[in-house]
Amino acid sequence: MAKENTEKIIVSAKDRTMCEATQQMLEKARRDGVKLDLDRGYEMKPCPIGVESACCKHCYMGPCRLNPRDPYKKVGVCGATIDTIMARNFGRNVAAGSASHNDHGRHILGLFKGIIDGKVKDFSIDDTIKLERVAKSLGIDVEGKEVLQVAKELHDELEKTFSNVEGEMPFTRLAPEATQELWRKEGIMPRGAMLEVMELMSRTHIGCDQDYNNLMKQISRTALADGWGGSMVATELSDIMFGTPSPTLSEVNMGVLKEDQVNIIVHGHEPAMFEGMLMAVNDPFFINEAKARGAKGINLVGMCCSGAEMMSRHGVPHAGSFGSTEAVIVTGAVDAMVVDIQCIKQGLAAVAKCYDTHLITTNARAHIEGATHIEFDERDPRNCTDAVLSKAIARYASRSMPIEIPKQVQTGVQGFTHEYIEYMLGGTFRGSYSPLNENIINGRIRGVAGVVGCTNPKVKQDSIHIALVRELIKNDVLVLQTGCSQISLAKAGFLVPEAAPLAGPGLSEVCETVGMPPVLGLGSCVDNTRILIAASAMVKAGGLGNSLADLPVAGCAPEWMSEKALAIGQYFVASGVYTVFGIGFPSIKDTKFHNLLFDGLEKQGYGKWGTASDPIEIARMMIAHIDKKRKQLGIDKTRERTLVDMSDRRDLAS
Ligand code: SF4
Ligand code: SF4
Incomplete structure (x- = not known):
């Protein structure tokens, strides 16, 4: 077993994660002499210059390091100021994040084309109602047309998301007119994703765009090309091909592993390989094969x-978030971990080797040294999935490791969508966002918050997510979730209607009336676009202003870590949403670039950034922003009246 020195680790596992199952596995890993990301994260002291983005390595005259405590004292060898350096660094992060989501979206579009052309036979168009609805929303005439014809026209339209070199990205049409007008006026309406990412990379080269204000425009444009581009294509087409989720009960946490079964974990981002695995594990041949080797x-x-995506769509159990992917292997019960792209830590290879688990990469764009590569091809999915199954079954039959599976399993309702919220609050026949708006206007719901994103071993896993959401719902803020954040809250038991009493009086009344949880899980990170569409529908329903920036909403990624998170944050800000990041932010307070992000953008009509590390402070900032928007809309008094009325009613009832 390849072991590392873990002697130095003195911090308790309870201080590294709130997740009891992950704690148990971290303790076991330490006993086994295996170092996990949670301990590496504790030991790694980030560079104090890089953490505030005060260094540049965009050319070999440098790298140049400025002093974050005296940022205007020096410039880089080329003369770049701290504002240029921070803007370029931020821009390259956003370019990478946007590229990742657009790469995901483009592959989903390719799969869609494969189905239309008949080259992909194992997948099909599942939700023809959504196909028509999305096509119509983009102005495609569907009347009297066959499904495949509508699909072809939708494909051709959405291809522009990536390939346009002029014009406007198709899905930007779904944004409120006033928001679109702002983007046009400011010259940040995205054209095509490849162009936007390319231009941002070029403008951040040495000696190119050296005015942080001008650079900011291309940063916003590239971020919008993610949210209203590749991410939205990924979500909408995945729904069309694999089915639009609707609320479903799902289990989360490591207790979903079964000692007496062949356990296969799928981890990554694109749904096609996971869908292929789902088909293959139900093949009687492999079920019999597993049974023949002693598994149930x-x-x-x-x-x-x-x-998160498969849990939302099909109720597939979920073993944990980004912060638990190494820890889960320590159970010894994972016969194969099959991965595709993004957020797959290279450290998995070493941990998998220690516990004799097969780590299998499947995507041509993401190999890992030390892992087995079995390529997944949508035109022949069984070639990969069957090989994975054979390996996993063989590993089960020859398990040599002691098995220790934590007992924790929580059940929650997953699978909300912007379509389902409309139906749930508006009813089958008058599906509409008006009832949600009415409850916001009358003050029962104070506002809406998106709490999303990763976990980060810089902080105790799940702790900020849970404390923040608890505080938001207590203050009548309805919370929408995606990504690893929703797993944190699902494990904490918030994604069930029975959590309604944890909410303030107004929100809990709405939840109890409708039978919904105060925290709604919407899927994976690309599914943040469901929040964009829901927010646009709120503006359209009326009474809450004309643009996304008018809404009493706010967003947060409390334990963020990835470049994708920065791209998501920036597309929400550029769409008009106040967005707070926990842990820290890669900019230096009181510099011109920082002030632009945290104040100036709002003055230009967008949202703005905020940052804080304490969850209660983050909640206070988000609620203050929501209240500010309520006041601007003239609905601040209604809330006071509604809540007084409700407490009066309770007093009368007691
Ligand atoms: S681009 Fe300028 S600031 Fe950056 S490394 Fe080169 S010389 Fe230094
Ligand atoms: S939420 Fe963050 S860590 Fe989790 S899968 Fe998405 S991008 Fe990766």
Whole structure:
């Protein structure tokens, strides 16, 4: 077993994660002499210059390091100021994040084309109603047309998302007119994703765009090309091909692993391979094969964003978030972990080796040294999935590791969508966002918050997510969730209607009336676009202003870590949403670039950034912003009246 020195680790596992199952596995890993990301994260002291983005390595005259405590004292060798350096660094992060989501979206579009052309036979168009609705929303005439014809026209339209070199990205049409007008006026309406990412990379080269204000425009444009581009294509087409989720009960946490079954974990981001695995594990041949080798069956489980998506769509159990992917292998019960792209830590390879688990990469764009590569091809999915199954079954039959599976399993309702929120609050025949708006206007719901994103071993896993959401719902803020954040809250038991009493009086009344949880899980990180569409529908329903920036809403990624998170944050800000990041932010307070992000953008009509590390402070900032928007809309007094009325009613009832 390849072991590392873990002697130095003195911090308690309870201080590294709130997740009891992950704690148990961290303790076991330490006993086994295996170092996990949670301990590496504790030991790694980030560079104090890089953490505030005060260094540049965009050319070999440098790298140049400025002093974050005296940022205007020096410039880089080329003369770049701290504002240029921070803006370029931020821009390259956003370019990478946007590229990742657009790469995901483009592959989903390719799969869609494969189905239309008949080259992909194992997948099909599942939700023809959504196909028509999305096509119509983009102005495609569907009347009297065959499904495949509508699909072809939708494909051709959405291809522009990536390939346009002029014009406007198709899905930007779904944004409120006033928001679109702002983007046009400011010259940040995205054209095509490839162009936007390319231009941002070029403008951040040495000696190119050296005015942080001008650079900011391309940063916003590239971020919008993510949210209203590749991410939205990924979500909408995945729904069309694999089915639009609706609320479903799902289990989360490591207790979903089964000692007496072949356990296969799928982790990553694109749904096609996971869908292929789902088909393959139900093949009687493999079920019999597993039984012949002594297993009771095959247990397919998800993790991270792939897991969140499959849990939402099909109720597939979920074993944990980004912060638990190494820890889960320590159970010894994972016969294969099958991965595709993004957020797959290289450290998995070493941990998998220690516990004799097969780590299998499946995507040509993401190999890992030390892992087995079995490529997944949508035109022949069984070639990959069957090989994975054979390996996993063989590993089950020859398990040599002691098995220790934590007992924790929580059940929650997953699978909300912007379509389902409309139906749930508006009813079958008058599906509409008006009832949600009415409850916001009358003050029962104070506002809406998106709490999303990763976990980060810089902080105790799940702690900020849970404390923040608890405080928001207590203050009548309805919370929408995606990604690993929703796994944190699902494990804490918030994604059930029975959590309604944890909410303030107004929100809990709405939840109890409708039978919904105060925290709604919407899927993976690309599914943040469901929040954009829901927010646009709120503006359209009336009474809450004309643009996304008018809404009493706010967003947060409390334990963020990835470049994708920065791209998501920036597309929400550029769409008009106040967005707070926990842990820290890569800019230096009181510099011109920082002030632009945290104040100036709002003055230009967008949202703005905020940052704080304490969850109660984050909640206070988000609620203050929501109240500010309520006041601007003239609905601040209604809330006071509604809540007084409600407490009066309670007094009368007692
Ligand atoms: S681009 Fe300028 S600031 Fe950056 S490394 Fe080169 S010389 Fe230094
Ligand atoms: S939420 Fe963050 S860590 Fe989790 S899968 Fe998505 S991007 Fe990765």
